[in-house]
Amino acid sequence: MSARVLDGTAVANQIRGELLPQVAAFAARAGRPPGLGIVLVGDDPASEIYVRSKLKSAGEAGLRADLERLPATASLDQLLTAVDRLNRSDAHDGILVQSPLPAALGEDAERRVFDAVDPRKDVDGFHPINVGRLVQNRPALVACTPSGVIELLERSGIAIAGARAVVIGRSDIVGKPMSLLLLHRHATVTICHSRTRDLPSVASEADILVSAIGRPGFVTTAFVKPGATVVDVGIMSITDRETVARMFPPGSKRWDTYQKRGALTVGDVHPEIAEVAGALSPVPGGVGPLTIVMLLKNTLAAAESRARAV
Amino acid sequence: MSARVLDGTAVANQIRGELLPQVAAFAARAGRPPGLGIVLVGDDPASEIYVRSKLKSAGEAGLRADLERLPATASLDQLLTAVDRLNRSDAHDGILVQSPLPAALGEDAERRVFDAVDPRKDVDGFHPINVGRLVQNRPALVACTPSGVIELLERSGIAIAGARAVVIGRSDIVGKPMSLLLLHRHATVTICHSRTRDLPSVASEADILVSAIGRPGFVTTAFVKPGATVVDVGIMSITDRETVARMFPPGSKRWDTYQKRGALTVGDVHPEIAEVAGALSPVPGGVGPLTIVMLLKNTLAAAESRARAV
Numbered sequence: 001m002s003a004r005v006l007d008g009t010a011v012a013n014q015i016r017g018e019l020l021p022q023v024a025a026f027a028a029r030a031g032r033p034p035g036l037g038i039v040l041v042g043d044d045p046a047s048e049i050y051v052r053s054k055l056k057s058a059g060e061a062g063l064r065a066d067l068e069r070l071p072a073t074a075s076l077d078q079l080l081t082a083v084d085r086l087n088r089s090d091a092h093d094g095i096l097v098q099s100p101l102p103a104a105l106g107e108d109a110e111r112r113v114f115d116a117v118d119p120r121k122d123v124d125g126f127h128p129i130n131v132g133r134l135v136q137n138r139p140a141l142v143a144c145t146p147s148g149v150i151e152l153l154e155r156s157g158i159a160i161a162g163a164r165a166v167v168i169g170r171s172d173i174v175g176k177p178m179s180l181l182l183l184h185r186h187a188t189v190t191i192c193h194s195r196t197r198d199l200p201s202v203a204s205e206a207d208i209l210v211s212a213i214g215r216p217g218f219v220t221t222a223f224v225k226p227g228a229t230v231v232d233v234g235i236m237s238i239t240d241r242e243t244v245a246r247m248f249p250p251g252s253k254r255w256d257t258y259q260k261r262g263a264l265t266v267g268d269v270h271p272e273i274a275e276v277a278g279a280l281s282p283v284p285g286g287v288g289p290l291t292i293v294m295l296l297k298n299t300l301a302a303a304e305s306r307a308r309a310v
Numbered sequence: 311m312s313a314r315v316l317d318g319t320a321v322a323n324q325i326r327g328e329l330l331p332q333v334a335a336f337a338a339r340a341g342r343p344p345g346l347g348i349v350l351v352g353d354d355p356a357s358e359i360y361v362r363s364k365l366k367s368a369g370e371a372g373l374r375a376d377l378e379r380l381p382a383t384a385s386l387d388q389l390l391t392a393v394d395r396l397n398r399s400d401a402h403d404g405i406l407v408q409s410p411l412p413a414a415l416g417e418d419a420e421r422r423v424f425d426a427v428d429p430r431k432d433v434d435g436f437h438p439i440n441v442g443r444l445v446q447n448r449p450a451l452v453a454c455t456p457s458g459v460i461e462l463l464e465r466s467g468i469a470i471a472g473a474r475a476v477v478i479g480r481s482d483i484v485g486k487p488m489s490l491l492l493l494h495r496h497a498t499v500t501i502c503h504s505r506t507r508d509l510p511s512v513a514s515e516a517d518i519l520v521s522a523i524g525r526p527g528f529v530t531t532a533f534v535k536p537g538a539t540v541v542d543v544g545i546m547s548i549t550d551r552e553t554v555a556r557m558f559p560p561g562s563k564r565w566d567t568y569q570k571r572g573a574l575t576v577g578d579v580h581p582e583i584a585e586v587a588g589a590l591s592p593v594p595g596g597v598g599p600l601t602i603v604m605l606l607k608n609t610l611a612a613a614e615s616r617a618r619a620v
């Protein structure tokens with residue numbers, strides 16, 4: 001094991017520590033704390049966990065955080081009405097509609113709901129106007145996971161300017177904003193995906209390799225240039241014995257955890273890359289804690305920006 | 311000379327031929343032609359030429375095209391008033407404010423003016439909401455030059471899916487939208503810029519190399535993998551004898567043109583790459599004619615989309 005571990009939890013705590021006095025100062029000025037409204041439709045167990053965790057973190061940071069629940073049977077109109085109420089609420093600076101929405105709402109439901117969020121309250125950074133402002137390198141609310149990765153790299157002393165960065169995955173939520181954030185910090189950025197030919201060879205050009213595709217242990221040593229920084233953004237719970245065994249040899253600590261629980265939280269990155277990489281943001285413990293703290297940071301930024309606009 | 315020449319003029323004429331009946335059909339349905347409003351501030355000679363050319367092409371394609379001129383001394387408010395008038399005009403589907411604006415208007419004048427254009431009429435594709443929709447791979451008005459490059463590649467039978475594409479230049483107008491358009495067509499895209507280390511080596515990974523930096527003859531054979539497709543988006547008029555001689559040997563046709571006129575229109579790409587590249591979109595004659603025809607195409611699309619929305 002040679003790679004330095006980039007400690008997402010430590011960086012998240014550092015940012016949290018910086019936010020506390022800023023949140024308090026806002027509350028003193030405004031006579032109210034920054035407010036986050038979360039809309040949760042249905043009862044997907046993973047979403048429940050994420051939402052609890054966001055509410056708890058927001059509360060601990062001194063934010064007001066409200067959960068609006070809608071039944072799995074809710075109509076798109078009901079959901080849009082809930083969003084509209086939060087758009088018009090003076091107490092709420094940030095709005096988050098937990099994804100995924102129930103499939104019954106239709107294929108374009110998420111897009112329609114994200115578009116309906118007031119861009120000034122769009123703390124997920126999913127509204128096209130925030131995405132466009134990100135492309136133009138202007139102040140914007142930016143998706144939490146990629147901006148968390150930037151914080152992690154910068155606060156861990158990883159040089160981005162001049163580096164070759166390779167992003168695996170071209171999603172709207174991670175891959176594309178991640179590429180833009182790296183580009184604006186003067187990395188030479190390559191964005192890869194399912195149609196990329198000879199992916200290991202392309203990936204191994206990277207000084208900074210970010211993987212966000214959601215395939216357990218997909219990124220092996222063949223993808224990694226010796227000494228490179230590897231950030232694992234994939235996160236999933238796996239139950240398949242063979243997949244676990246491929247990543248963690250029987251007898252290892254993680255294998256034992258799997259034996260006990262019957263499931264294991266893993267990322268895109270195979271643990272073997274620790275022998276090759278110079279630095280590694282692992283799963284769990286890497287980017288996850290940063291995503292939540294960036295949500296709080298975005299909510300504070302939205303609150304301050306709304307207060308300035310009044 | 312081995313590279314196949316990608317003939318931008320021929321492709322532009324092909325698209326123009328397709329537009330004519332579509333414009334006529336729109337006019338018959340709507341009782342008016344699609345309308346383009348161009349705002350020109352001041353009297354920059356290059357801008358004069360571009361605007362004339364746009365007006366002429368629009369007229370030939372059956373569009374209504376109006377030029378609103380403002381003096382170089384116009385205030386930002388006067389300019390924004392002109393834009394607002396076009397925003398509210400029923401006869402105008404597309405609005406183009408010719409860049410660059412006079413420096414006296416201030417550094418952020420262009421940004422403020424482009425933001426003021428109704429996104430539905432934003433035929434330059436500069437409004438953040440159109441840029442965001444482009445990122446999200448949704449219907450949008452997209453910047454004319456990069457979408458012209460896509461037309462040129464696709465209609466010339468250059469395979470984009472699975473190709474490695476390298477874009478040199480990260481401007482909002484060409485480099486970034488170009489990268490996104492190539493990405494959505496399943497290229498593996500690398501975006502390079504002034505801070506890229508060992509640019510020739512990175513560029514020579516490309517199956518499709520697009521240069522948009524505005525440095526005469528900068529892209530030499532060292533940048534080009536044998537057989538690659540090279541698209542020259544840089545365009546400038548040079549007068550410096552040594553720069554011309556570096557690109558065109560005394561005695562050549564282009565050198566003679568320079569001798570006669572004292573200036574020469576050149577691109578980023580050194581002509582020597584024709585010996586290495588498989589296909590080449592040269593300057594002049596490559597992308598330039600496509601940029602204008604994409605403006606007409608965008609104006610028709612904006613007209614059709616506005617008519618549907620009524």
